[in-house]
Amino acid sequence: MTAPNIATLDALSADEAGLLAMLLTRVSAFTRANATKEAYYEGEQRVKQLGIAIPATLADKIATVVGWSGTAVDVLEERLDFLGWVETGAKYDLGSIFNANDLDVDSGLGHLDALICGTAFVAVGTGDNGEPSPLITVESPKNMTGLRDARTRRLTAAASRFRDEGKDFDNGATLYLKNETIRVARSSEGAAWAVVNRDQHKLGRVPVAQLVNRPRSSRMTGRSEISHSVRGYTNAAVRTLLGMEVNREFYSAPQRYLLNAAEDQFDKGDGSVVTGFEAIMSRMLAVPFDEDNPEAKPEVGQFAQSQPGPYLDQVRGLAQLLAAECAIPPTYLGFATDQAASADAIRAMEARLVKRAERRQAAFGKAWLEVARLALLVRDGKVPDGFADGVSVKWRDAATPTRSAAADEATKLVAAEVLPPDSSVTYDRIGLTPREQEQVEADKRRARSRAILGGIAGAADVATANPRVAEAASRRVPAEGN
Template identity: 30%
Template sequence: MAYKGIDYLRKKLLIKRGRVKTRYMYYSMKHRVPDFGISTPPKLRNMMSTLGWCGKAVDSVADRLVFREFANDYFEINSIYQSNNPDVLFDSAILGALIASCSFIYIVPDADGYPRLQVINGDDATGVLDPVTNMLLEGYAVLKRDDYNNPEVEAYFTAESTIIYNKRSGAEIYDNPAPYPLLVPIIYRPDANRPFGRSRISRACMSIMASASRTIKRSEISAEFFSFPQKWVTGLDRDVEILDKWQAAMSAMFTLSKSGNRNDGEPKFGQFTQQSMQPHTEQLKMFASLFAGETGLTMDDLGFVMDNPSSQEAIKASHETLRLYAKKAQRNFSAGFLNAGYLAACVRDNYAFKRRQLYLTTAKWEPVFEPDAAMLSSIGDGAIKLNQAVPEYLDKETLRDITGIASNN
């Protein structure tokens, strides 16, 4: 097979890396929002205002995705994942995929030949994707960077071998027993136009976040006027020092001197009308509403307390869009985790199994919304009626899929 080569993949990663880093900056609330420079005093233009809405949009889905196990696990993939710290592995891969649209699982055998699994974020790995299997035809990853963020240890993956490039010790070549490269993508919402998926932090999310952050900044500046209203005085002598325009606008005292030699009597004092914070609050609420509509969250999730739902069903109804996002993510990630387990099984047994041999193996997830007591009662009543109509239609495994509660026997 003709490969594009490591140089091509290095350039491809360099192009995509900036976009991924931007989304990580929004997730970690370290992004800098450009200031329009219209209503901000020069001394406050470097002031940063941040919101955690992008992090909330990602975590609201990531925290609801709890991988349980593989059913019909004839290749003992569950045991491989159980040996590779699954509580951290699954959560890390899911979180990275939601932020960057794609994360990767790197498979390497240990000294005894048993597969070890490691998650690599989307800003450190890329490859050429097979659109049929959603596995890579060839891959590239940066395994270690130096203090200046330059690649120090790199890996190039093909179906025949894995090549490790170390700037200090040189290259090492390891044979690959699997039929695909040992770098598996975990993709969120892929399609024919974007095979590596889409980020949960979309362009609309970033634009709304920037506007909301500027609103917070303007409200902070306006709060100074709101807390200490500006006063004015007229009729002062012209010899009084005149402030520059920003000092005049921000000062607690605004002065107007006499014109010419007119004698208008004593100076007159007054106070401007106190500013209102209401326009800033309404504008921020508008952006919160736009962000909630974009991400499937509610206004309660973004800090604007509305009417509290009274039941689990009401909560599920208000998060219906979020539930659909989570179910879609489960389907996407199931394929990626199964592909990684399949290749790990090939490494463990040192044998190139066929991918179609795993057609019976399916991924099991915990329920997106954990049922409360009232919901459990409704499920129980429904299960009894269904089993009366069709005997043994619902067994304990099916009920666990619905409720997330495991039976002890």
């Protein structure tokens, strides 16, 4: 790609315009699919009805929602707590970058988007006045896309779009290239893009990292956790619950019948006819007997009331299918089952879910390492040679051990001299947050200082009480006696 010359800095070159158009078209191509996945996550999807047992006009009046798709995403995202970068050897002060950009919270935004849509993006740039620099922002796949190089596992170009409040079209966009970032705008839909700013950073790599969920060699764009199977089971559950709701409306009142009763027995004194509801509530309880026709004795009966059991059994079966698809315990879907008898049984139930979370940590961790590299490039202009061996990604344990089990494990590892008692790894094992670890270290330093001061004060008291000790100490010779 040819770089623009000085005369064209205020306009996109032909190559840049073509690349931007291609990338924005790609964003638009995924808009409908991403909107559908988001609707399932939020429980706002419209489920098609067969129209056989339930009329369409009736189905439209009942808003039946099943939040299984959101559950399938949330139970996995809740186990992906990004805690920052671990620096061994050389120190790069990545912790301050992590804290300044609130990545303990904002990282979850990227993880959630990646699990819903299959991918998400993290952009790194220079912050303006009052902003952290480097500035790290999580970008939605609904507004951004990029071209990925399978060999370098990095993006070769990326683009994002946005619209100002009150606009009904995308009036702004950003093109990310290896050596510059170009912001463009347009006054109307279909108009040519005009360059607003060119940041010629000369980083040599695109300042955007991509979070990819479940990529394959044939599908590097990733895959959503809200798969076709998840959507199918969710749709079936919605239709089943809708049938149960309609059944409740029709059959919540007992269905009764009356034999050998004349029509005039249901007339009021003023000649009007008793309504069905009035007959059920009162009149049928006092139907007169025709003495002239003893064979026509009125007989009242009641049909068995319809129960929701068959519907709930069907929903329970669908929940088990969804649990197998998403590798989650059925209890997460709202159905009580046999409770696990021990901690080992609980871990066995969650084994597949924990493994999935660990796989996501490995995949997303590569993207967060790239974010760290980009942050150093923006701040220092280079990535140190020892970065790859000296920096790793830190995650919270994806499993759910109890506090006592974690403490017992850490105690045994320290006793076996596998871990030192004051190591950050040991602190991680027992679940202390980075801030709690810093506080523990600060408390230990204060305790050591107090101990030293206490020892000095004790020695001074002894010397004061025994002049011979004080004299010997001043002469630096051993004291006699005592």
